[in-house]
Amino acid sequence: xxxxxxxxxxxxxxxxxxxxxxxxxxxxxxxxxxxxxxxxxxxxxxxxxxxxxxxxxxxxxxxxxxxxxxxxxxxxxxxxxxxxxxxxxxxxxxxxxxxxxxxxxxxxxxxxxxxxxxxxxxxxxxxxxxxxxxxxxxxxxxxxxxxxxxxxxxxxxxxxxxxxxxxxxxxxxxxxxxxxxxxxxxxxxxxxxxxxx
Amino acid sequence: xxxxxxxxxxxxxxxxxxxxxxxxxxxxxxxxxxxxxxxxxxxxxxxxxxxxxxxxxxxxxxxxxxxxxxxxxxxxxxxxxxxxxxxxxxxxxxxxxxxxxxxxxxxxxxxxxxxxxxxxxxxxxxxxxxxxxxxxxxxxxxxxxxxxxxxxxxxxxxxxxxxxxxxxxxxxxxxxxxxxxxxxxxxxxxxxxxxxx
DNA sequence: GACAGAAAAGAACGACCGTGCTAATTTTGT
DNA sequence: ACAAAATTAGCACGGTCGTTCTTTTCTGTC
Numbered sequence: 001x002x003x004x005x006x007x008x009x010x011x012x013x014x015x016x017x018x019x020x021x022x023x024x025x026x027x028x029x030x031x032x033x034x035x036x037x038x039x040x041x042x043x044x045x046x047x048x049x050x051x052x053x054x055x056x057x058x059x060x061x062x063x064x065x066x067x068x069x070x071x072x073x074x075x076x077x078x079x080x081x082x083x084x085x086x087x088x089x090x091x092x093x094x095x096x097x098x099x100x101x102x103x104x105x106x107x108x109x110x111x112x113x114x115x116x117x118x119x120x121x122x123x124x125x126x127x128x129x130x131x132x133x134x135x136x137x138x139x140x141x142x143x144x145x146x147x148x149x150x151x152x153x154x155x156x157x158x159x160x161x162x163x164x165x166x167x168x169x170x171x172x173x174x175x176x177x178x179x180x181x182x183x184x185x186x187x188x189x190x191x192x193x194x195x196x197x
Numbered sequence: 198x199x200x201x202x203x204x205x206x207x208x209x210x211x212x213x214x215x216x217x218x219x220x221x222x223x224x225x226x227x228x229x230x231x232x233x234x235x236x237x238x239x240x241x242x243x244x245x246x247x248x249x250x251x252x253x254x255x256x257x258x259x260x261x262x263x264x265x266x267x268x269x270x271x272x273x274x275x276x277x278x279x280x281x282x283x284x285x286x287x288x289x290x291x292x293x294x295x296x297x298x299x300x301x302x303x304x305x306x307x308x309x310x311x312x313x314x315x316x317x318x319x320x321x322x323x324x325x326x327x328x329x330x331x332x333x334x335x336x337x338x339x340x341x342x343x344x345x346x347x348x349x350x351x352x353x354x355x356x357x358x359x360x361x362x363x364x365x366x367x368x369x370x371x372x373x374x375x376x377x378x379x380x381x382x383x384x385x386x387x388x389x390x391x392x393x394x
Numbered sequence: 395g396a397c398a399g400a401a402a403a404g405a406a407c408g409a410c411c412g413t414g415c416t417a418a419t420t421t422t423g424t
Numbered sequence: 425a426c427a428a429a430a431t432t433a434g435c436a437c438g439g440t441c442g443t444t445c446t447t448t449t450c451t452g453t454c
Binding site: 020021022023025026099100101105106108109110111112113114122123126127153154157158160161162163164165166167168169171172173177181184185188192 | 308374
Binding site: 002003004028029030031040041044048049050 | 410411412413414415420421422
């Protein structure tokens with residue numbers, strides 16, 4: 001890996017960090033250049049537009065998400081254990097890596113009304129994410145640990161709602177009971193998805 | 198009401214509209230002035246800083262929220278009917294008034310990392326909102342329509358999560374099944390909160 | 395209808411924005 | 425060690441930002 005790729009990676013890491021706090025729109029090239037201690041034009045040369053910078057930052061965030069959440073979850077045994085791993089992985093992701101919280105949650109609210117390539121990329125990520133949750137829940141159904149007639153997409157929708165509620169309670173409200181509430185809500189969803197008897 | 202108050206109200210209405218789409222940070226005085234067909238300085242004279250403009254726009258949004266959601270809900274009969282009215286009112290609010298979706302959802306993600314008076318005002322609103330949901334659920338408990346041992350704050354937390362999931366699915370993903378999923382998730386929460394036998 | 399006060403406009407400011415262009419510097423392959 | 429190539433810096437541009445100051449226009453009252 002050449003020197004260029006290296007600094008580019010460092011730039012994108014910092015960009016993801018910043019965007020998680022002030023959003024993709026608030027991410028400015030000048031500030032970013034200050035943070036990584038480069039000239040504005042030197043940094044700009046790596047991307048050829050702000051949109052490219054944003055797109056590659058989003059892609060970088062996606063890769064990190066895969067590393068922190070997806071891959072570890074797939075390492076867990078199929079079934080409910082894996083569903084739990086997905087959820088725990090997300091909690092880890094939410095308050096570990098980025099001090100600005102989950103960048104996708106922030107971006108979802110920011111970009112939902114702003115058409116363009118960036119929004120499209122985010123939508124792809126979010127669809128994949130919900131589909132992943134549904135698929136993992138599917139393995140639990142296949143193992144007989146969750147109800148056979150469970151609506152997987154509905155389950156993913158509701159689990160995702162709990163995640164969003166967590167983000168809201170913990171990051172905005174600074175509610176110290178957020179974690180407990182979140183876990184309880186998740187267990188409640190799991191309980192409702194278990195086979196009847 | 199003098200002429201000043203009138204145009205100020207018109208400005209704030211437009212400001213709320215814009216902020217619901219591009220966020221409070223993206224709300225710029227120049228663009229706002231164009232929208233209401235005023236000069237930038239003429240508009241600015243009504244507020245004496247951008248922060249004041251933002252704060253008063255948030256207050257305006259709060260008033261509209263009270264009109265659209267809170268008051269109609271309080272007109273519904275105590276108990277589960279009122280809980281339903283709160284939820285339906287929010288759905289109405291979410292995709293009626295503002296074409297940018299619920300401005301508070303957008304602001305929550307935007308401001309969760311940006312300390313200041315604006316964030317503080319939002320936090321107050323959101324706390325009130327969650328408390329309101331909990332209180333209304335409490336009336337249903339008092340009427341014997343919901344479990345006596347129901348954790349009201351937990352219930353409000355989970356209902357709120359469903360609202361956030363709705364916003365995500367409908368506004369970002371443009372999922373046409375969002376409404377159905379949302380209603381089903383809400384009914385599921387209600388079912389879980391009903392008295393046992 | 396004149397007058398006082400409120401409301402709106404006009405012009406300008408310093409700062410930062412994204413983006414090009416050119417020059418200097420550093421890295422790389424030989 | 426040297427030339428070629430890749431990377432970074434410097435500088436300038438047109439625009440928009442929030443804000444201030446001064447001047448003009450409008451409103452409501454006697």
